[in-house]
Amino acid sequence: GAVVSQHPSRVICKSGTSVKIECRSLDFQATTMFWYRQFPKQSLMLMATSNEGSKATYEQGVEKDKFLINHASLTLSTLTVTSAHPEDSSFYICSLPGLAGPDTQYFGPGTRLTVL
């Protein structure tokens, strides 16, 4: 069965609003989760590393004040896109490494965000 879930799977919002995306680990506790963004017909770009109980680590060029990450529990990380604009429309995918190390990486089903 699924190891990672994301909610919602699709969301449409108006420009200027904020959107929260949840990533849940279903089978085990995860101290680290990753958030990726994928624009249409492009690759996955790592946005940030979500760390349970501490601040997220953002990749270069990713605005931490716009993409708020909260990893408040060992099974849940949330990504909030604040003041969303049409250029934020994308496919957002979370992942978490398996217990044995980086070789097993569980990817969520993704969230399609459309900002009108």
Place this chain on the structure above:
Amino acid sequence: ELKVEQNPLFLSMQEGKNYTIYCNYSTTSDRLYWYRQDPGKSLESLFVLLSNGAVKQEGRLMASLDTKARLSTLHITAAVHDLSATYFCAGNPSGTYKYIFGTGTRLKVLA
């Protein structure tokens, strides 16, 4: 900083033909991974390559890794329409659990 590139970006091929997708990476990567993505879907793991010379095969797909050349290949044998998808390779920067993805190769197999 690890960078991963793939070529070709697009590949249209006839059923029954063979072809190879190339994945080059810029610095040391502990491992190399191959994934498949269907339109609108998340990623499906294909191969995990852990060391120099590693070769893995599953059905019509075979992946290999040459760490000295910083090159991995995904070879398609006798392509079938069901293999149409986008294929990504990904590297893993040393000492981290994160993945850096290649540019992706969109494969279309024509009947």
